Amino acid sequence: MNMLDHKAMQKRMKRRFRIDVLQRLLFVLATVASLLILLLLIYQIVKQGISYIDFGFVTHFSSRRPEDAGIAAALWGTIALMSIVTPVSLLLGVGTALYLEEYAPRTAFTRFVELNIHTLAGVPSIVFGLLGLTVFVYGMGLGQSLLAGGLTMSLLVLPTIVVASQEALRSVSRSLQEASYALGATKWRTLRSVVIPAAFPGILTGCILSLSRAVGEAAPLLVIGALAFIHYIPVNPLEGFTVLPIQIFNWMSRPQEEFHSVAAAGILVLLALLLAMNAIAVLLRNRKQKRY
Template identity: 60%
Template structure:
């Protein structure tokens, strides 16, 4: 009995192979689409913005005249924002991660915290802005300060840091902990002297990436009410300020053609800052991360 009719198979084979090749080509084209978009985007911004990117651009405050407009207040403001977000988000995120990985029992409360964290990661950033406006700006009367904006951003990036720190802590092998306990160390001593040093590269990498998200985020700060046009630097965390994405938004939404180029120059500064932060993260990952 012939189970397979070879003539039919042979007849269909060419078309099946052609279909395979065509679809493979289409899949590849789709893959290069991202590359293409990134190329156009970078080229456009570079070509438009490079002309405005000179020393004066870093020295000047925002101005109504495009040729005098500078990014000083926004760049310094973004650094101020990082100074608030980094310690707050890192402490809260690391504490939560240690609790979840090392102490939390498997009960409804723990799984509730985990479900809550993954849901928080999906809340649109603009909603965090509404939270910041109500709690930090109004209820705690921090006004439109560095602190109010920084705390809002800390809550926004907290889920990212928690998940990164959890993964880093989880990847520390059991044997290291057991050895530490075997030497008579207590749980907290083991965590501080064995687990955290081994996990710190992963935690730092994740935190820097989260921080770079906070630096590039605009929407929550718009809602919090951070001004877009400012001609002074903040002296402490209770002063008002502006940041790079807000300044870029302001320039982008102006009708004059020249401000588009100023916006492009601002974007170049923002992208350089983000690339710098990401390279540090990649460097830490490659240099210090051990594989067990």
Template identity: 60%
Template sequence: MKVAEQEALNKSERVGKTAKLSGRQLKNKIFKWLFIGATGFSILMLLILIIRILTQGLGYLDWDLLSSYASRNPEDAGILSAFVGTIWLMGVTAPISFILGVGTAIYLEEYAGKNRFTALIQMNISNLAGVPSVVFGLLGLTIFVREMSLGRSVIAGGLTMALLILPIIVVASQEAIRSVPNNLKEASYAMGASNWQTVYRVVLPAAIPGILTGNILALSRAIGETAPLIMIGALTYIAFLPEGLLSQFTVMPIQIFNWTSRPQEEFHLVAASGIIILLLMLLIMNSVAVWIRNKFQRRF
């Protein structure tokens, strides 16, 4: 009798385990196809967007588009001033954001003590990375355009965009510095190196691939931003090239926005051509970031 009861108990336990296993497998399949569906939908939308832009913009994509200024006629409209203005803007944004961002990351990781004040700074930097870009535009308008009297200039736009991407660069640089093994730094200290010598000769060379990748991706975001530059008063129509840091300017996203707001259908096609050029710039920058990461990243 006891043997029969034990067998029945074992059988019920096996049935219960089989049911649980079947339930887990079912949930796994459901979530698997859910994630596949989400990925497929995202890729489909991206393909539709790219195909639509290519079909509309390839007809207007030629050398005249790159070598001509903005015009009231879609046949004569070009993106030269916006293209050069974008290069000027990135020429200001890149060094300022790199120096401030990497310097902040080095201080927080290698010099600052682990206390409440440091934790407060770290929390604020992380929160700033999620602040809407228009808020940075208002900040740039108040500080750089009005208080510092820089006007609607390249330097004001570059400083504003540097503030926008600064939190991203700080966080990315911190993660790159943290990835350096501690035994490398300890070996440097054991050889008699100072803290700065260790940072300069050991930490930075090992972390520079991750730092550069984060900087390039942050600059890629800055190239596509429009709201902060509109807030500081970047021009929507310009028929000259910037001559210096205090010159007025426009950038490609603003020029594209200006074309899409026109009622003429031809301007929309020109805007699609401008989008293709902007996407090519972003693709090149992101490809360079991936190449730097794969080329120079060390395996410890």
């Protein structure tokens, strides 16, 4: 290598190092900016709504007076809704992913189904609301009920759960399955004892993100006719219901400034519910990651 080539290489290396430093700086600035915006939003919500959070706020129903307003119906409606969404979406989503990855033949039809699932994962939530209105509310005659809302939200998160579960299953080393087959295990035994436990952290991460989206969505439920003002805790799945996002939206749409503070308190409760869900998922995921 002559002197000119050596100098040219050093010049290119210096330029690459400068670009690397610039890119790192841009990534750090983007992260700091995002965190600052998030902290600013949380600070504003806490400042505005923390004074309204007490035991009565959780146990009282919605009221026309801000000082008496509570989230009892919305909170229990959200919990009841998720008690329907969670088993339905997890069983169908993970089961579909297992079938597509392990059992379905690799044909043009299978690829077409997977393409549609990936497409549905990016469809706006309002479309699923219209689908739920057509199929569950009118088609199956469920009306504006908790069951119709739960099935509609299950449709909303189902494509995301399928995609996330497929990626988690693909990440499992093929050698683990081959070792299980070599020991005489059947396909289902291998899936149940080797593949699913090894893919469980990834599956759980995708599922909890999808369910968190379901907790915070209001548009599909508004389409199927979820209520914004009820004075009872929904017990029967065929009863009317409300959820926290709809209750918060109702308070924010009112002109009184006090209701905006009540809405901020509702947002804090919703954030606490989401954090609790994610904390449980992280604990379960860490336990499985230590084992596999």
